Amino acid sequence: xxxxxxxxxxxxxxxxxxxxxxxxxxxxxxxxxxxxxxxxxxxxxxxxxxxxxxxxxxxxxxxxxxxxxxxxxxxxxxxxxxxxxxxxxxxxxxxxxxxxxxxxxxxxxxxxxxxxxxxxxxxxxx
Amino acid sequence: xxxxxxxxxxxxxxxxxxxxxxxxxxxxxxxxxxxxxxxxxxxxxxxxxxxxxxxxxxxxxxxxxxxxxxxxxxxxxxxxxxxxxxxxxxxxxxxxxxxxxxxxxxxxxxxxxxxxxxxxxxxxxxxxxxxxxxxxxxxxxxxxxxxxxxxxxxxxxxxxxxxxxxxxxxxxxxxxxxxxxxxxxxxxxxxxxxxxxxxxxxxxxxxxxxxxxxxxxxxxxxxxxxxxxxxxxxxxxxxxxxxxxxxxxxxxxxxxxxxxxxxxxxxxx
Numbered sequence: 001x002x003x004x005x006x007x008x009x010x011x012x013x014x015x016x017x018x019x020x021x022x023x024x025x026x027x028x029x030x031x032x033x034x035x036x037x038x039x040x041x042x043x044x045x046x047x048x049x050x051x052x053x054x055x056x057x058x059x060x061x062x063x064x065x066x067x068x069x070x071x072x073x074x075x076x077x078x079x080x081x082x083x084x085x086x087x088x089x090x091x092x093x094x095x096x097x098x099x100x101x102x103x104x105x106x107x108x109x110x111x112x113x114x115x116x117x118x119x120x121x122x123x124x125x126x
Numbered sequence: 127x128x129x130x131x132x133x134x135x136x137x138x139x140x141x142x143x144x145x146x147x148x149x150x151x152x153x154x155x156x157x158x159x160x161x162x163x164x165x166x167x168x169x170x171x172x173x174x175x176x177x178x179x180x181x182x183x184x185x186x187x188x189x190x191x192x193x194x195x196x197x198x199x200x201x202x203x204x205x206x207x208x209x210x211x212x213x214x215x216x217x218x219x220x221x222x223x224x225x226x227x228x229x230x231x232x233x234x235x236x237x238x239x240x241x242x243x244x245x246x247x248x249x250x251x252x253x254x255x256x257x258x259x260x261x262x263x264x265x266x267x268x269x270x271x272x273x274x275x276x277x278x279x280x281x282x283x284x285x286x287x288x289x290x291x292x293x294x295x296x297x298x299x300x301x302x303x304x305x306x307x308x309x310x311x312x313x314x315x316x317x318x319x320x321x322x323x324x325x326x327x328x329x330x331x332x333x334x335x336x337x338x339x340x341x342x343x344x345x346x347x348x349x350x351x352x353x354x355x356x357x358x359x360x361x362x363x364x365x366x367x368x369x370x371x372x373x374x375x376x377x378x379x380x381x382x383x384x385x386x387x388x389x390x391x392x393x394x395x
Contacts, residue, residue, distance in 0.1 A: 015181035023184065026193045085176055086223075089236040089280070107180040107216070110187040 004030045005121035006047060008077065010040045010063060011055040016106070020053065023110055024117070035059070040066045041073075049077035050121050054100070056084050056091070064098040071099070079120040083108065161229075168226035175219045183212040224284075225340070225357040228364045235278045235368050237392070242275055242282070242318050243268045246305050249286045253294060261299035268307040275318055276392030281365040285373075288358045289322035289385045296383070297326030309391075316391040317371070323384040329377040337375070338363045362387075 007029045009020045017033045024031045032049070034040035037060045043049065056063040063082070070076045081102040082095040092103045102116060186208040188194060189201075197205065227233050250266055257264050275282070286305070293303045306321040329337060340360040366373040366387045377383035 013177045013181070015178050016184070019181045019184035019188070023188050023193065026188070085173060090234070106176070107183040110184060110191060110193075 004028055005050040005117075006030045006032065007117065008032045008034060008040065008043050008049040008052040010034045010037075010052060010058070010066065011083065012036065012057075012059050013055075016055075023114070027114060029117070029121075037061050037063070037066045037069070041069050041075075044070050044075040044077065045073065048075075050079065051117050052077040052080045053104075054080055054082050056082055056095075064095065064100075067098050067100070081116065081120075165226050165229050168222055168229075172219050172223035172226065176216065179212055179216050179219070183209055183216070186212065221357050221361060224361050228361060229340075233281075233364070233368060235281065237276050237369075238279055239274050239276050240279045240282075242272060242307055242320065245279065245283050245286055246307060246320070249283060249290055250305065252287070253290055256294055257303065260294060260297075262294060262297055263302050265302065265304040266306075267304070269309060272307055272309050272318055273316065273391045275389055277369040277371075277389055278365075281369060282389070285362045285365050285387060286320065286322070288362045289320075289387075292358065292385075293322050293324035293326065293383070297324040301325040301382075310388065317388040318391060319386060319388040321384055321386050323382065325382040328379045328381045328383055329375065330379040331377075334375055334377065338373070 005028075007024045009017050009024075009031065010033075011017050011020075012035045014035075017035070021031045021033060032043045032047070034043050035058075037058050040052070040054075044052070052067075054063045054066060058066075067076065067080055076099075079101045080099065081104055082091075082100045083104050083106050084091055084095075085106055095103045101120065104113065104116075186205050189197065190205045190209060224233070246266055246268060250264060253264070290303070290305065297303055301324060303324045304322075306323070308319045308321075310317045310319050338359050340357060363373050366389070369389055370392075371387055371389035373385070373387040375383060375385045
């Protein structure tokens with residue numbers, strides 16, 4: 001069994017996912033990348049996801065609907081955090097209502113992003 | 127001269143007027159649709175600028191924090207400058223996007239109850255390094271009897287941040303910058319009034335109106351000493367007005383500036 005936490009980055013920009021892939025791979029995580037809702041659901045179906053970092057605007061629809069689909073198929077990640085361009089209260093409220101643990105504004109300072117992901121992937125106390 | 131049938135003339139004038147009105151309505155509709163296109167363009171371009179910037183800043187932070195291996199001090203300083211420049215650019219892009227949303231009436235107010243002193247303290251703390259770097263002094267005075275506000279906290283923070291940022295940018299080394307919060311009351315209502323003042327270069331009275339106008343800069347030349355989108359105060363005014371308040375300034379060239387805004391004290395019910 002792989003002990004490295006599995007991070008799924010969902011964003012349609014190669015530039016953004018490329019940077020986050022380097023960050024998480026170099027800090028001891030397994031990384032999957034999806035550029036669409038369909039791809040994201042496919043990744044989660046193939047292997048359990050510990051943390052999903054989810055962009056809200058994807059070519060095939062609203063990012064949050066990926067979460068809804070995954071929940072319906074019982075393949076929901078342990079933790080989902082929304083990554084958005086803007087921290088407007090109504091967007092934040094929508095993300096929280098959909099089940100996101102956090103709403104982070106891009107570009108999230110990497111120290112903060114790493115700290116949050118490590119907190120979410122810390123092994124639970126026995 | 128031929129005699130004129132007055133009823134025919136009147137009918138003819140009515141037709142002419144109707145045609146002119148139709149034409150004006152068409153031109154107006156055309157202008158509105160172009161304005162909407164422009165606004166949408168600004169929103170799209172802002173998004174397209176933010177995405178690569180996000181990647182640049184993230185990569186630079188990965189380097190700075192030594193995740194790909196240790197850097198020398200000079201390398202780290204250089205990378206830190208990339209991050210600083212990137213964040214500055216991001217702020218300018220954010221400003222354009224906020225402006226575009228404001229112009230399209232897409233800005234909404236999410237009111238909550240908060241104390242202005244907390245906002246002023248937060249914005250002052252964020253600007254402390256810049257104030258020290260420029261050799262300025264900052265004084266914050268908040269009267270003890272200030273009631274809490276019911277307004278959009280994020281938007282009010284944006285306004286204070288914009289005014290303080292301008293005060294710092296337009297005040298030469300050794301100058302003073304201050305933020306003063308008062309409670310004012312007239313027959314109808316009570317207001318919280320915030321003043322952001324400086325001993326900087328000041329603004330000539332004939333330019334007072336201009337500074338709140340979109341895209342207007344007192345010195346628009348490419349060689350100007352102070353850069354920016356020229357949208358900061360337009361946005362500030364829009365945000366203050368969205369929250370039911372007003373914004374104004376007192377300034378003369380060479381004698382510093384005092385920007386004020388006042389927000390009504392609301393009721394949570």
